[in-house]
Amino acid sequence: MSPRHLDDPIREDAPLEDTGLENTSRPDLVPGAAQAEAAVREACELDQPEIPHGHMSGHSREEEVLERIERARKRRARVREDRITLAHGAGGKAARALIEAVFLEAFGNPLLEPLGDGAVTGPVAGGLAFTTDSFVVRPLFFPGGDIGDLAVNGTINDLAMCGAAPRYLSAGFILEEGFPVEDLRSVVASMAEAARAAGVWIVTGDTKVVENGKADGCYITTAGIGVIERPVRLSAAAVVPGDSVVVSGPIGEHGMTVMLARGGLDIETDLTSDTAPLHTLADRLLAACPGQVRCLRDATRGGVATVVNEIAAAAQVAIVLDESAVPVRPNVRGACELLGIDPLYVACEGRMVAVVAGDHADAALDALRSHPLGTDAAVIGRAGDDPAGLVLMRTHSGGTRVVDLLVGDPLPRIC
Amino acid sequence: MRFVDEYRDADQAHALADRMAALCRPGRRYQFMEVCGGHTHAIYKHGLEDYLPDAVEMIHGPGCPVCVIPMGRLDDAFHIAEQPGVIMTTFGDMMRVPGGRGTFLDAKARGADIRMVYSPLDALKIAHANPGRHVVFMAVGFETTAPSTALTILRAEAEGIGNFSVFCNHVTIIPSIKAILDSPDQRADGFVGPGHVSAVIGCRPYEFVPRVYGKPLVVTGFEPLDVLRAVHQLLTQLAEGRCEVENQYARVVPWDGNARALSVIGRVMELRGYFEWRGLGWIPHSALKISERYAAYDAERIFQIPGVRVADPKACQCGEVLKGVLKPWECKVFGTACTPETPIGTCMVSSEGACAAYYNFGRFSRKRVREATRR
Incomplete structure (x- = not known):
């Protein structure tokens, strides 16, 4: 039994052998089994604190279960899969999890966090510069950078060449089914870091997933808005x-x-x-x-x-x-x-x-x-x-x- | 950068320019052909015509191996590339050469798996990594690249890689020079001999040029000073009444060539009876094919190519340009129907093609360009 099982207070008196999940800590485990094990452990964590049966709490068993579900729904989303699936682009729970656990987690800022259909800013003084660019580099990771910082810096630079101070970016992702979630996290982390270093916010975005073989891992389109703060006429x-x-x-x-x-x-x-x-x-x-x-x-x-x-x-x-x-x-x-x-x-x-x-x-x-x-x-x-x-x-x-x-x-x- | 900067020195170039001008006999015009496309490219890329005396005119010869591949051979290559399970590999500058049915880039867009490689060994690596596919390398080039193709076949055999073959389009330099010298409208006073080819074949094979045809030939490299020194040596020979083969590129070219490279070619390849050159027509003994012994690596035998001959477009005068009879801009379609965007003849495709080089770098009056850059 691996140490992480020992951390689980509920499992201590319930030998893993009985759950049929004993093979999950072995290196040759099937991915599905690992996910199932994680789900069971989480469900048990949710049960804390365990309310003893027969206690006059006024909660019926059904209410307890419903409460548990409610708590589960409120919990922070997590992406459990190792690879992007079509579900991540389908607009359902998996997509929501991807947005919250990957994109929001990395990009978080007051304009993005409401997750509305678009970002709404206050009034802006000065002219606006607006640009867009798509990034399809191969390989996605190369010495000195990756597609993520390229996508952020590229659009920042287009704004800068207009004489504008870059403020807000959007990020659209086309992901190929099967693209490793870890790679996506790395790309997104680079984007967040590039945006932070440049003092811009990524305030809105979109994700689509296409079938395996229909794209080259990950394509990113960024658009940006910048503010013209000094009088320039560049042409x-x-x-x-x-x-x-x-x-x-x-x-x-x-x-x-x-x-x-x-x-x-x-x-x-x-x-x-x-x-x-x-x-x-x-x-x-x-x-x-x-x-x-x-x-x-x-x-x-x-x-x-x-x-x-x-x-x-x-x-x-x-x-x-x-x-x-x-x-x-x-x-x-x-x-x-x-x-x-x-x-x-x-x-x-x-x-x-x-x-x-x-x-x-x-x-x-x-x-x-x-x-x-x-x-x-x-x-x-x-x-x-x-x-x-x-x-x-x-x-x-x-x-x-x-x-x-x-x-x-x-x-x-x-x- | 070592081995580069010392051959690009502007002061030495100016000094050579003065010495070349002093060697020109008043009233005489000199026409020299650079056989190799690499020299054409170097002349335009570095703006070397600025240093040549007005009496000296360079004729851009047939030495771009990409340019001389006939359209029918490209169609054969597309045919192979479109066979199920085939990965076609070739050098970067083949990708845009038009055949009868478009280019490799077009064939790729239609769905063929075509990959650019830098060396035939890279193609062999692809074969090793894709055991379920058959990888064909479209080999082009003079004796410069033939040894690496031959070595790759030897390695494929040694490593037991069976899903690899070569579509051999290697050509040989000497018969093409001979074809030009035999052409009745040929008018060169001397030749700038190719550098990299000569690193393999040496200088001796050119000895017939002064002996039989009475024209001097200087083998040289591809840096600005190499080319200028070669022209200087040609002018010196003419001024002194000499006519011989000289080696200005001794740092790379041994007089007798590279025996090992030649023996590898000899092991794996043999001369074809005839081969078609774009613009020049059929030239005897001017190309190599895979020998019987290595038939298992010969894409021509494996795939039974259609071998259809596609006539060059009528309007195209690549042949005259290759022989130096016409300057690129004298061709009927140069810069109108035939541009680097929509090439009709191959001279317009590769950056080493005479027409493309002229179009990209040289199409403006030298005088006007000189004045603009001096201000």
């Missing part, structure tokens, strides 16, 4: 010739980390994802260069090259990058060289591109470098007038070339 179209292009730190770490974490390439590195919330960094830049920041963009899918192309096209300016000024950590550069991938196109999850008025580039750099996420910020290029809409680059070796949009994903080359 890629506002970029003019003479402006400087700044990047907040070394590029390509997230994308290469995930590519290598997929395991197919058999390359060992010490790479970790750069996932981070950028709102305080953006705020510091906007405060240091009031009215001089033309636009902010986080360099996610498609990397810095894609962002800069979009800016050049929107503003109809030429942007000339200087390859040797682009910060790339040696491990990222090495992995990119091996795979024939250009780090300029590799996704970042905690880096932004800022375009600032040319004469404020130094002030912008000082502001960024004073923040822990911006210590390696650098001016990587400049806007010009010809050829409009195009990104050019002065290469390491002193040549020049066009930096165009990629057609699809960057794929490793064969030779």
Whole structure:
């Protein structure tokens, strides 16, 4: 008999052998048996304090049972299953248990706790920024982060790039039947931690479960609301010739980390994802260069090259990058060289591109470098007038070339 | 980064540019073909044309193994991939190459299990992990990648892995160079020889190029200074009236090649009588197949592929581009019907294809780009 049975006051005089549950402490137990045992033990705990029969309490046996049921209904929900089942998405008790025991437990805040159809806030001063993003990363867990902090930071960053202070997030989960509940707890814990670190609340959400094989474990969609607290007008179209292009730190770490974490390439590195919330960094830049920041963009899918192309096209300016000024950590550069991938196109999850008025580039750099996420910020290029809409680059070796949009994903080359 | 930065030094590149300019005879134009797609990619990626004298023009040759796979072979590969229980594996840059029935990405979207690998050994690992499935590796590449395919077959046999086979599309470099030299409209003054292929076959097989055809050839690597030095050596040979094979890439390429790699190829593969090259047509003895001894690992024999020949689209002038007769932008459909988004010919697909490289990196007037970046 295992020690946990001894903790149970009711079971002391009732040998487990008699319950038919004696095999539940064995390593080879069937999951159903473990659950049954847990249920019996809990029911017994509920019976405390045991009311002796014949006592003039005014309670009939039926009332006692009903009371017991009532107490059970009031107890905190628990998820007993090891894996997500279709029932967790069916809106019944299992779904309720999942919401209360996993999501509410981790995210708990006054706006979420009523568990209404939506979250209701008080009046908000300032303009609002509103954004949404979906996350489908594989693997779900990678060095430096997981899909959870990615989902929170990604939406925070989209708000930050609008010049907004992120306030409230929603979280929608599509879970695959069979997804381990422990993994879900880890993801949710990362989300809670990322939200806490960034000072935002996850105030509403939704969960759906799809059949095994119809999804890749766990997909998350977050939406966010942020408040525009300082007067900013950020727009890629506002970029003019003479402006400087700044990047907040070394590029390509997230994308290469995930590519290598997929395991197919058999390359060992010490790479970790750069996932981070950028709102305080953006705020510091906007405060240091009031009215001089033309636009902010986080360099996610498609990397810095894609962002800069979009800016050049929107503003109809030429942007000339200087390859040797682009910060790339040696491990990222090495992995990119091996795979024939250009780090300029590799996704970042905690880096932004800022375009600032040319004469404020130094002030912008000082502001960024004073923040822990911006210590390696650098001016990587400049806007010009010809050829409009195009990104050019002065290469390491002193040549020049066009930096165009990629057609699809960057794929490793064969030779 | 070691082995990279020392070959990208801008000062040395400038010095080479000056020396190359001094070697050009006034009024003469020089056309050099870089045979290898890796060189094409390097020229555009690093903007090396900026360093070349105006009199020097690079012709982008047929050396992108992805680009030369004919459409019919891709359709054969899709046929294999669509067989029940098959997992098809191939290199990343094959994924977007169009056959007669779309691309691997399209076949994947239709439900075929197609996976990208970085090495044939990864495909073997997948076979080991999925004993109930049959894993096919679509092998492409010159002698550069053929040894690793051959080694994988040897390992599959040694480990007794029976659910693995290779759809062999390996091609050989020398017959394709010969085909270009024999082409009546061929106009190159010299050749920049491939680097990685030569690491396997060595420099000796190129000796017929100066001896029979009277053209110098310099084998070189893929960093900016490698390419510039090779062009410099070609100009030097022409200026000095020499015509020979030179090895600028001795840090990787032994003159006699890699005997072990060659012997592995010889053990597992044999020459095909003919093989179709996209844009160039049928070239004798220009490809490898799995030998009889290893027939059990030959997807062509296991699956009885349809072997249908799909004619290249009429409008496509990939052949002329590959031979250097046309510049990419001189092709009728370049940049209109044929773009990297909707490639018609394979030159537009792989980032090493002459047209894709030109489209992505080089399609703007050099002068305009230079002026923009100098300001």
